[in-house]
Amino acid sequence: MAIIEQRLGATDGWVKMPDGNLFYIMGFVDITGVPETAVVSYRGKARLIAPLVEAKVGDEVYLTLTNLGFPGRPDLDDSHTVHWHGFPNQIPLYDGVPEASVAVRVGRDFDYYYKPLDPGTYMYHCHFEPVEHIQMGMVGPLIARPRDYDPGVPALKTAYGSGTGTEFAREYFVFLTELDARAHEFMVLVQEYDWSEYRADYYLINGRAYPDTVKDNGDPSLPSQPFSARIKANTGDRVLLRFVNLGYQQHAIEIVGIPLHVAGVDAQRPVGLNGEDLSYGKNVLYVAPGQTYDVMFTAPAPGTYPLYNRNCHKNMNAGVAPGGMVSEVAVHPGTLPPQPGPNA
Amino acid sequence: MLRNVDLWTRDGFFSTPDGSSIYFWGLASREDGKAQLPGPLIVVQQGDTVRINLTNTLPEATSLLFPGQEGVTVDDGTGPRPVQPRFGPGGVLTSFTDYADYPDNPMANPTRVTYAFTPENPGTYLYWSGTNVHRQVLMGLHGCLIVRPADYDESVPARRTAYGEGTGTEFDREYVLVLAEVDPELNYNVEHGFPYRVRDYKPRYWTMNGRCAVDTMLPSGVGYLPTQPYGSMITAEPGEKVLFRYAGGGIENHPLHPHGNHTRIVGLDGRLLRNGATDLSYKRFTVLVGPGQTYDQIFIWTGLGFDPVTHPIPTVLPQLQNLAVGHAGNTLWSGSAYLGLKGDLPVGVADLNDMGEYYFMLHSHEEVQITNWGKYPGGLMTMVAVFPSGRLGERHGRIPYTESVPV
Amino acid sequence: MVTNIDLWAKSGSIILPGRDPLPFWGFSGSAGAGAQLPGPRYDVMEGESLHITLSNQLPGTTSLVLSGVEFTPQPVKDGQGRFVSYNTEAAPGGSAAYDIVAARPGVFLYQSGTAPETQVQMGLYGVIVVRPLGYDPGNPSTWSGYGPGTGTEFDVEKVLVIGEVDTAWHEEIAGGGTPSDYDPGYFTLNGRSYPATVDPDDASSQPYGSGMAAAPGQRILLRIINAGFLNHTLSLDGVTARVVAGDSWPLKTSIDTTYRKNTITLGSGQSYDLLFTAPATGKYVIYDRDLNHVVNANQFPGGIITILEVT
Numbered sequence A: 001m002a003i004i005e006q007r008l009g010a011t012d013g014w015v016k017m018p019d020g021n022l023f024y025i026m027g028f029v030d031i032t033g034v035p036e037t038a039v040v041s042y043r044g045k046a047r048l049i050a051p052l053v054e055a056k057v058g059d060e061v062y063l064t065l066t067n068l069g070f071p072g073r074p075d076l077d078d079s080h081t082v083h084w085h086g087f088p089n090q091i092p093l094y095d096g097v098p099e100a101s102v103a104v105r106v107g108r109d110f111d112y113y114y115k116p117l118d119p120g121t122y123m124y125h126c127h128f129e130p131v132e133h134i135q136m137g138m139v140g141p142l143i144a145r146p147r148d149y150d151p152g153v154p155a156l157k158t159a160y161g162s163g164t165g166t167e168f169a170r171e172y173f174v175f176l177t178e179l180d181a182r183a184h185e186f187m188v189l190v191q192e193y194d195w196s197e198y199r200a201d202y203y204l205i206n207g208r209a210y211p212d213t214v215k216d217n218g219d220p221s222l223p224s225q226p227f228s229a230r231i232k233a234n235t236g237d238r239v240l241l242r243f244v245n246l247g248y249q250q251h252a253i254e255i256v257g258i259p260l261h262v263a264g265v266d267a268q269r270p271v272g273l274n275g276e277d278l279s280y281g282k283n284v285l286y287v288a289p290g291q292t293y294d295v296m297f298t299a300p301a302p303g304t305y306p307l308y309n310r311n312c313h314k315n316m317n318a319g320v321a322p323g324g325m326v327s328e329v330a331v332h333p334g335t336l337p338p339q340p341g342p343n344a
Numbered sequence B: 001m002l003r004n005v006d007l008w009t010r011d012g013f014f015s016t017p018d019g020s021s022i023y024f025w026g027l028a029s030r031e032d033g034k035a036q037l038p039g040p041l042i043v044v045q046q047g048d049t050v051r052i053n054l055t056n057t058l059p060e061a062t063s064l065l066f067p068g069q070e071g072v073t074v075d076d077g078t079g080p081r082p083v084q085p086r087f088g089p090g091g092v093l094t095s096f097t098d099y100a101d102y103p104d105n106p107m108a109n110p111t112r113v114t115y116a117f118t119p120e121n122p123g124t125y126l127y128w129s130g131t132n133v134h135r136q137v138l139m140g141l142h143g144c145l146i147v148r149p150a151d152y153d154e155s156v157p158a159r160r161t162a163y164g165e166g167t168g169t170e171f172d173r174e175y176v177l178v179l180a181e182v183d184p185e186l187n188y189n190v191e192h193g194f195p196y197r198v199r200d201y202k203p204r205y206w207t208m209n210g211r212c213a214v215d216t217m218l219p220s221g222v223g224y225l226p227t228q229p230y231g232s233m234i235t236a237e238p239g240e241k242v243l244f245r246y247a248g249g250g251i252e253n254h255p256l257h258p259h260g261n262h263t264r265i266v267g268l269d270g271r272l273l274r275n276g277a278t279d280l281s282y283k284r285f286t287v288l289v290g291p292g293q294t295y296d297q298i299f300i301w302t303g304l305g306f307d308p309v310t311h312p313i314p315t316v317l318p319q320l321q322n323l324a325v326g327h328a329g330n331t332l333w334s335g336s337a338y339l340g341l342k343g344d345l346p347v348g349v350a351d352l353n354d355m356g357e358y359y360f361m362l363h364s365h366e367e368v369q370i371t372n373w374g375k376y377p378g379g380l381m382t383m384v385a386v387f388p389s390g391r392l393g394e395r396h397g398r399i400p401y402t403e404s405v406p407v
Numbered sequence C: 001m002v003t004n005i006d007l008w009a010k011s012g013s014i015i016l017p018g019r020d021p022l023p024f025w026g027f028s029g030s031a032g033a034g035a036q037l038p039g040p041r042y043d044v045m046e047g048e049s050l051h052i053t054l055s056n057q058l059p060g061t062t063s064l065v066l067s068g069v070e071f072t073p074q075p076v077k078d079g080q081g082r083f084v085s086y087n088t089e090a091a092p093g094g095s096a097a098y099d100i101v102a103a104r105p106g107v108f109l110y111q112s113g114t115a116p117e118t119q120v121q122m123g124l125y126g127v128i129v130v131r132p133l134g135y136d137p138g139n140p141s142t143w144s145g146y147g148p149g150t151g152t153e154f155d156v157e158k159v160l161v162i163g164e165v166d167t168a169w170h171e172e173i174a175g176g177g178t179p180s181d182y183d184p185g186y187f188t189l190n191g192r193s194y195p196a197t198v199d200p201d202d203a204s205s206q207p208y209g210s211g212m213a214a215a216p217g218q219r220i221l222l223r224i225i226n227a228g229f230l231n232h233t234l235s236l237d238g239v240t241a242r243v244v245a246g247d248s249w250p251l252k253t254s255i256d257t258t259y260r261k262n263t264i265t266l267g268s269g270q271s272y273d274l275l276f277t278a279p280a281t282g283k284y285v286i287y288d289r290d291l292n293h294v295v296n297a298n299q300f301p302g303g304i305i306t307i308l309e310v311t
């Protein structure tokens, strides 16, 4: 079993929406292996969504959180935490709830420790002033791989372990959040926001709104939003979609022409107490905040299959269509090389 | 067994932690009692003959629906008959069920009715008003009904269950969480006779057992919340089976997420998730609690075995002055990584931790709902407190078997 | 065997309680008929190939997609690479054809795939009911939702399509404008708001009633599908039903994963098949437990309410 050391910086930054509007965010940035003297250069470089944290069951994860402060709001000295949402049997020290344990001050580090026991799709987020910090962007994806996971062996490249029927050729996050423009603008203007006035202006997948969702990973026009939401596969590939909702609204996602099979919910395979297979089909996946779904399909004939939010009024950017929670599944006739990693 | 439950509709005021006092319509369990939010918790047993005697003192007719119960009858003084929706001129629905009229109605219909039913299935249920539902349910006329299985025996662990012996629903402690929302402007309009426009509904408060956090964490029956008798603090010891009974009393969906562990959902709407030998229960870390629906779940926290001697934590805790502790001036943290131990806390931070117990937040993940009118913390939030083994005592989290109205 | 379905997309008007006629866009099943809300309901057999021709009589382009059905869409993109339509477009005055296989039984939405945020809200949706092999409309002993072994045999069947109407959007879009915040004030079952829901089927632009009649002991299959943009929660007063299918996937196959509910939440686009035995004689209210959806623009009762009458 491996020891995984990862270091996240908590700071602020800016994201861009397809209509050209820029929004101030708070978020995490990966500073693993960055020399101590260079860490400061990551101030203001928060990513939406936060870097992927990935481990196998049995691995030991040492996740260091470094609070880099907010260069865009030097008057603020907010602490931060990492909450691994859904981690079974956690102790408060590593659970990241400041009211019930500790938070990380500006300029300080803290080591969280996790030894995952159950494979599946999770999420992490800051739990300090969570209403504000989650909406501001301190949210990220987390995968716990099964103990026997081996991407080089098709029978062992699974979501839940060999023999669970969850073999996949490609995997993608579909990470759902929203952006309330006023909340972000008020943050820059140093104004209090009444969160009961929350309204989403932008609906994001993997931190981007359509049509930015279909741009490639690391597109230079989106330096703070590195994750594509375009799903690519070869005909016949088994595709695993890892849905996460860290917005403040429920969403209903549908792929035109592709019904879905639910193979996991909240990092649990749907099985009864006696191992009964309770997996099921869905035409539209209805996901609430704080839930994750592992959904599978076999890539059909080559073509472009739109993915959209069946709450169709959310397929807009600040009221202008097309936009919002729209992306596509691009199916190729066997011409795609193997996928090097999630969302790649 | 015959079980009589007397309820009076009444108006009153409830409080929020940010200092608001909000008009509401609720149910009282005594003629001289106060209205309460939510309505009194009713606990009966499978096979009982349950009689709910409802007396109306509100300025409009009211009624109660008992979803999940079959064969409900009503008696307004002329003998029991099956409940039926009521229709007015033109055949338009006036009430979803037979009602108790308001006292000053010149038609002088009865203001007291008795609903009766025999619960055939154990589990968690809601009851709510069936009259002017768009207003009365939101104003507070809803509550929770627990039906104990026929073989229930609190003193026998195998029979202290949600759904009966052998159903895998044994519990050591149980908690009811009734969720709802409040738009104070709608309540104000009812109080002052202004137009009630439910389309303008915009909740500013979210209630768990009628209270907003942080009041949710206060004990049941605190004197300064006379109309909100039910606390939502959950307590348990490691390894215990804790039955969470979620019930959606309001009109919106709320994704409830407990830290600490998944829950196993064993029943929905008062029906065991089992078909013959096939077990249909499933584990979730977030349960979307829909309006009018109930979710019976078993939560167990066993921990990861950390112990200062045999299995110390594998990280070094920074110096206290390098940590942020007690941001709000107090903390639930013990100062120690270990269950049952206490450590140093910063000077000036009030220590709310009793004996090194662990606190896990349980809250709505629609984070605006953990505010009171937009200010965190508040709303749909409470804590699950895990105490060291043997230190909690038996009575915590035991809802009395026969007592329907603990206040 | 190929079944031809001919649809026309047209504008028309609908009546909501207490309100002047409202412009809408809907489907009709013949050149001469008016648009209707929801679109015409079709009954086809499992395995049938459907050749759907859509003739567009709207001012702008439109298209058709089916939900929950495997097919290869032919999306249309604009010069900036953004979706204009999720499937082949029919230009104004033109038409488009779609070939679909009704591969599995159930209730499926068909709807506009062009600017669905406006066109579906304007009324361009309907359902196709796919009957399982062996189903014979003339022989009640063959009636089931999903065929032998699925525990979905019924005596009485009712399809309830949930929808919403934002009257400001309708007026804005019909006038060629762009709508703002979505805030529907009317909530519909089969295109009507209570009390019109309990009126019988008729020949209007809202032809489908939602009232139900049964005799005690009859098996009722309630097929609820949410064509609205919001989630909705249906509550069956006095009845606890068995959920026998979700999104037209039967829950009893090799093992029986059906379960019982008296109130159930449907996300947008989702469906549930609920089976129950008609209780004692009397009337039973079925309504939206989101109690701000049982009004017509604030007026109670209204919206998503209907009645089951057991006689």
Ligand SMILES: [Cu+2]
Binding pocket: A083, A085, A125, A290, B257, B365
């Ligand atoms: Cu969380």
Ligand SMILES: [Cu+2]
Binding pocket: A083, A127, B257, B259, B361, B363
């Ligand atoms: Cu949390």
